[in-house]
Amino acid sequence: MSSLRENSLYxxxxxxxxxxxxxxxxxxxxxIFPILLAVGLGIAFRNRPADVLRVGGTTPDxxxxxxxxxxxxxxxxxxxxxxxxxxxxxxVLLAVRRPDGVAYKYDETNPDARNARLLxxxxxxxxxxxxxxxxxxxxxxxxxxxxxxxxVVPGLLGMNLMGSAIWGLGFSIVEARQKKLLKRxxxxxxxxxxxxxxxxxxxxxxxxxxxxxxxxxxRAVFGVPFRGSLWELGFLCVLTSLSFSALGLLxxxxxxxxxxxxxxxxxxMLPMWILSGVFFSATxxxxxxxxxxxxxxxxxxxxxxxxxxxxxxxxxxxxxxVAVLFAWLVVPFMVSLRIFRWR
Amino acid sequence: MALSVENPxxxxxxASTNTAAGPALSIKGLRKTFADVIAVDGIDxxxxxxxxxxxxxxxxxxxxxxxxxxxxxxxxxxxxVSLLGLNWHYAARDLxxxxxxxLQETQFPEKLTVEETLRLFRSFxxxxxxxxxxxxxxxxxEKRRSRVGTLSGGQKQRLAMACALVGDPELLFLDEPTxxxxxxxxxxxxxxxxxLRNAGRTIILTTHYMDEAERLCDRVAIMDHGxxxxxxxxxxxxxxxxxxxxxxxxxxxxxxxxxxxxxxMLTAIPGIQSHRVDAGLHQLSVGxxxxxxxxxxxxLADLGLKPSEFRTHSAxxxxxxxxxxxxxxxxx
Numbered sequence: 020m021s022s023l024r025e026n027s028l029y030x031x032x033x034x035x036x037x038x039x040x041x042x043x044x045x046x047x048x049x050x051i052f053p054i055l056l057a058v059g060l061g062i063a064f065r066n067r068p069a070d071v072l073r074v075g076g077t078t079p080d081x082x083x084x085x086x087x088x089x090x091x092x093x094x095x096x097x098x099x100x101x102x103x104x105x106x107x108x109x110x111v112l113l114a115v116r117r118p119d120g121v122a123y124k125y126d127e128t129n130p131d132a133r134n135a136r137l138l139x140x141x142x143x144x145x146x147x148x149x150x151x152x153x154x155x156x157x158x159x160x161x162x163x164x165x166x167x168x169x170x171v172v173p174g175l176l177g178m179n180l181m182g183s184a185i186w187g188l189g190f191s192i193v194e195a196r197q198k199k200l201l202k203r204x205x206x207x208x209x210x211x212x213x214x215x216x217x218x219x220x221x222x223x224x225x226x227x228x229x230x231x232x233x234x235x236x237x238r239a240v241f242g243v244p245f246r247g248s249l250w251e252l253g254f255l256c257v258l259t260s261l262s263f264s265a266l267g268l269l270x271x272x273x274x275x276x277x278x279x280x281x282x283x284x285x286x287x288m289l290p291m292w293i294l295s296g297v298f299f300s301a302t303x304x305x306x307x308x309x310x311x312x313x314x315x316x317x318x319x320x321x322x323x324x325x326x327x328x329x330x331x332x333x334x335x336x337x338x339x340x341v342a343v344l345f346a347w348l349v350v351p352f353m354v355s356l357r358i359f360r361w362r
Numbered sequence: 363m364a365l366s367v368e369n370p371x372x373x374x375x376x377a378s379t380n381t382a383a384g385p386a387l388s389i390k391g392l393r394k395t396f397a398d399v400i401a402v403d404g405i406d407x408x409x410x411x412x413x414x415x416x417x418x419x420x421x422x423x424x425x426x427x428x429x430x431x432x433x434x435x436x437x438x439x440x441x442x443v444s445l446l447g448l449n450w451h452y453a454a455r456d457l458x459x460x461x462x463x464x465l466q467e468t469q470f471p472e473k474l475t476v477e478e479t480l481r482l483f484r485s486f487x488x489x490x491x492x493x494x495x496x497x498x499x500x501x502x503x504e505k506r507r508s509r510v511g512t513l514s515g516g517q518k519q520r521l522a523m524a525c526a527l528v529g530d531p532e533l534l535f536l537d538e539p540t541x542x543x544x545x546x547x548x549x550x551x552x553x554x555x556x557x558l559r560n561a562g563r564t565i566i567l568t569t570h571y572m573d574e575a576e577r578l579c580d581r582v583a584i585m586d587h588g589x590x591x592x593x594x595x596x597x598x599x600x601x602x603x604x605x606x607x608x609x610x611x612x613x614x615x616x617x618x619x620x621x622x623x624x625x626x627m628l629t630a631i632p633g634i635q636s637h638r639v640d641a642g643l644h645q646l647s648v649g650x651x652x653x654x655x656x657x658x659x660x661x662l663a664d665l666g667l668k669p670s671e672f673r674t675h676s677a678x679x680x681x682x683x684x685x686x687x688x689x690x691x692x693x694x
Binding site: 026027029030031034037040041042188195198199200202203205207208209362 | 481
């Protein structure tokens with residue numbers, strides 16, 4: 020055991036690394052896919068100039084009045100045709116001249132239509148001679164950290180940490196069991212804890228690359244802010260990865276075939292993809308299921324990552340999510356050590 | 363998975379102080395049942411150091427269960443196992459370092475190279491051979507940098523053997539080492555086992571090829587339905603059939619009808635030890651061909667019978683199995 024090369028923990032970890040690097044698909048899912056996803060979402064939700072809303076007016080003077088607003092693009096159209104255009108969504112609002120004034124037709128559950136209603140009425144009133152009681156002016160800001168991409172990057176980071184840990188551990192272990200390699204290892208003097216530890220070690224090493232590549236990209240291309248301590252962010256990433264590794268170990272502890280493992284993994288991860296606020300805030304779900312949502316490790320991870328990156332909240336104020344992650348680390352790990360099937 | 367052997371026998375504890383002598387493997391009263399299948403039904407066995415020993419039997423005879431209990435991978439329901447004077451219950455760590463195991467159907471990671479695989483296994487052992495030496499021993503020099511996925515069946519099997527040898531084991535277990543290999547790869551592997559045997563290593567292997575057991579091993583235990591039904595050197599076992607040679611023939615009458623020939627009439631001929639009929643073929647075990655065969659011909663001629671498909675071969679372990687069970691080994 021004198022040199023590192025003869026050390027079994029080193030050899031096991033190096034083996035994990037080699038096998039990972041020789042699997043092109045795995046490399047894609049871990050390193051390339053999250054970046055592609057971030058690029059796609061960044062493009063889809065980029066901050067465009069405020070939308071110009073298409074509206075209709077039944078008389079030329081209404082169209083004239085509304086065209087004074089730079090948020091509206093009015094067309095002249097009669098009421099019947101305009102109602103049809105409204106129904107199929109080509110315009111969001113129809114201003115109808117009535118003997119006693121103006122009627123607005125629009126869908127009040129559509130935010131664009133509500134905006135159009137405000138802008139149109141303001142323009143019509145102003146054209147009729149209304150003046151502002153209080154002078155107002157606009158001072159536009161585009162604050163980094165408040166954009167959708169800023170919101171989604173911590174979400175994608177959490178999701179990626181979950182996926183690479185659960186897939187990385189789960190598939191490798193179940194494959195080794197299916198191919199009777201686990202049994203062969205048990206027949207050798209290999210210390211069993213080292214086999215499991217080699218997964219965690221290689222995961223942690225991979226994590227450094229994975230997180231740096233992804234966050235570096237988000238920073239360089241989108242200017243995503245890092246308002247909290249980077250050390251604490253690193254700690255949160257490690258904790259998240261370990262929790263999901265424990266969960267992956269639990270999933271892999273009994274499954275005998277890849278199919279069974281794959282089903283279990285989807286069963287575990289799918290609810291979290293939906294409920295844990297990767298792409299939109301988890302607070303949108305009904306209050307009754309909020310306790311469940313917040314008990315999920317991915318929710319805890321993403322909440323903590325967002326708090327650190329976007330709000331700069333220090334670790335000591337993130338006791339809740341950190342405790343949830345710790346619980347998800349300790350309990351599955353203890354259970355899987357007890358029930359792990361070595362053959 | 364429990365690795366312990368239940369009801370450890372006190373003698374094996376006492377023996378652990380004296381590991382240099384005594385049997386390499388000692389099994390007493392071994393039993394194992396899976397669900398409602400009795401896999402091992404009371405086995406006693408002692409294997410000496412330096413011996414090359416085969417468990418021979420058809421598939422499902424309990425060979426693999428027996429060897430895996432010996433390897434400490436399966437816990438027996440009853441009975442005791444002692445390896446090198448040690449017991450799995452007390453000395454599992456020590457034993458793991460001192461035995462080498464080759465299992466059926468291990469698939470090593472396809473994307474590791476031969477050398478990387480061996481280096482990984484070497485790292486588990488406190489002492490052993492160098493990776494270079496074991497690659498040379500298994501004749502995998504040309505493949506050392508090839509990925510496991512690109513190896514042929516025989517090369518994969520030699521790699522499995524190399525992984526078992528890398529800790530320089532005192533006791534080597536090989537479970538069906540040549541199953542599924544083509545004849546050339548089998549002979550190649552036999553040469554390797556021969557080499558190990560000549561180097562004085564204790565080898566315990568399972569096989570359902572009688573020629574393999576006969577060619578490689580000092581002693582053979584024939585297993586069937588979880589029991590050992592015969593034990594001895596290949597020569598002893600073959601001699602137990604009662605003759606060195608087997609005579610096989612079918613008979614027809616001169617009219618062309620097939621004729622039920624009386625077995626008692628045949629065994630009455632001097633020099634014939636036993637008789638049995640298998641699918642219309644008469645099988646006789648015979649001591650001396652040159653005196654007995656003419657007597658058979660004249661006896662048949664006296665009865666007006668014409669022998670067809672007449673042939674002889676030296677008795678093999680196959681004939682021993684047939685004699686003991688009434689079934690052919692390879693039928694299973």
